[in-house]
Amino acid sequence: MSRGHSDQTRLIHAGKTTEPLCRTVGPPVQKGSTVLLPDAASLYDDDNCVTYGRAGLSAQAALSDALAAMEGAVGVSLYPSGLSAISGALLAVLKAGDEVLVVDTVYKPVRRFCDEVLTRFGITVTYYDPLRSPEELVGGASDKARLILMESPGSLTFEMQDVPRIAALARERGILTALDNTWGAGFLFRPLEHGVDLSIQALTKYAGGHSDVFMGSAAARDPALVRRLDDGVHHLGWSVSGEDSYQVLRGLRTLPTRLAAQGEAGLAVAGWLKGQPEVAALHHPALPGCQGHELWARDYSGACGLFAFALKPAPQAAVEAFLDALQVFGLGFSWGGFESLAIWSDPQLKRRRFKRDYGGPLIRLHIGLETPGDLIADLRQGLDAYAKLAG
Numbered sequence: 001m002s003r004g005h006s007d008q009t010r011l012i013h014a015g016k017t018t019e020p021l022c023r024t025v026g027p028p029v030q031k032g033s034t035v036l037l038p039d040a041a042s043l044y045d046d047d048n049c050v051t052y053g054r055a056g057l058s059a060q061a062a063l064s065d066a067l068a069a070m071e072g073a074v075g076v077s078l079y080p081s082g083l084s085a086i087s088g089a090l091l092a093v094l095k096a097g098d099e100v101l102v103v104d105t106v107y108k109p110v111r112r113f114c115d116e117v118l119t120r121f122g123i124t125v126t127y128y129d130p131l132r133s134p135e136e137l138v139g140g141a142s143d144k145a146r147l148i149l150m151e152s153p154g155s156l157t158f159e160m161q162d163v164p165r166i167a168a169l170a171r172e173r174g175i176l177t178a179l180d181n182t183w184g185a186g187f188l189f190r191p192l193e194h195g196v197d198l199s200i201q202a203l204t205k206y207a208g209g210h211s212d213v214f215m216g217s218a219a220a221r222d223p224a225l226v227r228r229l230d231d232g233v234h235h236l237g238w239s240v241s242g243e244d245s246y247q248v249l250r251g252l253r254t255l256p257t258r259l260a261a262q263g264e265a266g267l268a269v270a271g272w273l274k275g276q277p278e279v280a281a282l283h284h285p286a287l288p289g290c291q292g293h294e295l296w297a298r299d300y301s302g303a304c305g306l307f308a309f310a311l312k313p314a315p316q317a318a319v320e321a322f323l324d325a326l327q328v329f330g331l332g333f334s335w336g337g338f339e340s341l342a343i344w345s346d347p348q349l350k351r352r353r354f355k356r357d358y359g360g361p362l363i364r365l366h367i368g369l370e371t372p373g374d375l376i377a378d379l380r381q382g383l384d385a386y387a388k389l390a391g
């Protein structure tokens with residue numbers, strides 16, 4: 001602005017951003033809806049430049065690149081939550097008249113979206129048993145089947161599916177596959193390398209890692225699917241902030257280290273629980289003898305800190321006494337953070353089509369970064385409180 005302009009006009013244009021003066025380890029966190037274009041020709045050149053901030057700026061691009069490198073993806077779309085990553089991916093590929101096969105152990109809010117939204121748009125939703133063989137699942141699919149949505153292991157009951165086999169059989173039949181890979185965190189298991197078309201995760205959990213940010217991602221290799229996902233985000237008007245993206249990218253730097261520590265501590269705690277007289281069964285794919293252990297050993301490079309165990313059947317008051325006695329474990333949903341959490345899961349299993357006996361009241365634990373000995377001592381005194389009321 002020249003000195004000929006008014007004080008007001010000069011103030012409106014003062015202090016404009018310049019090129020960053022120096023490089024930092026992390027990306028710049030840009031805040032902006034308006035993007036200033038270099039010339040008139042760029043205004044409508046959406047293919048070569050960002051023309052509006054909703055599409056994401058430096059930090060979003062850096063996070064998306066890092067996730068693509070981790071997952072071996074051609075493109076990664078970011079969503080404002082893990083739930084919207086799944087609903088967004090479903091909306092991006094399904095149309096009226098299609099059928100979607102959804103694993104019965106799917107994250108409960110996804111089930112609600114399928115039942116209450118997809119069905120309104122003429123999409124048939126069919127739930128399948130996670131223990132159904134891949135041959136039966138894919139062989140039994142109707143000609144309208146467009147997509148199989150898996151979650152493996154299920155995040156409450158931990159059934160493992162043979163994801164690579166399902167993906168290979170589905171591909172032969174021209175059916176797309178998607179996996180909610182929040183347990184594998186995009187790191188312990190890489191779905192795209194195993195033939196899955198859409199790798200989805202709640203970054204809210206392990207990638208964020210500190211229980212303070214919501215985000216989700218969907219990754220793909222096929223450029224046409226990458227485009228569909230991107231278009232889908234655009235159509236729905238979703239956007240994630242630079243600060244949140246920066247925070248998730250920061251979490252990603254320590255993801256392998258945290259997963260290794262929490263996975264190992266989780267196995268130590270699970271192994272200890274197995275020997276306690278109050279415990280009926282363990283549900284942890286990385287524990288030998290549990291359902292799906294062979295699949296986990298074949299396909300995964302490690303475990304995260306999330307698993308379940310069944311108390312021996314007892315009145316609800318005993319289950320609540322166990323939870324209420326815990327002092328190191330917090331009582332709360334979500335997982336993937338640095339802190340240990342516990343919940344009782346049975347109330348969430350009511351809407352499932354395929355009922356199974358898990359051995360007794362089901363407790364889900366998330367193992368954080370505390371010392372395993374302190375966690376075990378906490379669980380022991382919780383089990384003592386349970387035993388007093390279990391009779």
Ligand SMILES: *Cc1c(COP(=O)(O)O)cnc(C)c1O
Binds near residue numbers: 151215
């Ligand atoms: C938490 C979770 C989601 C949803 O993530 P949000 O970011 O909370 O929306 C999806 N799938 C699984 C398995 C989850 O645990």
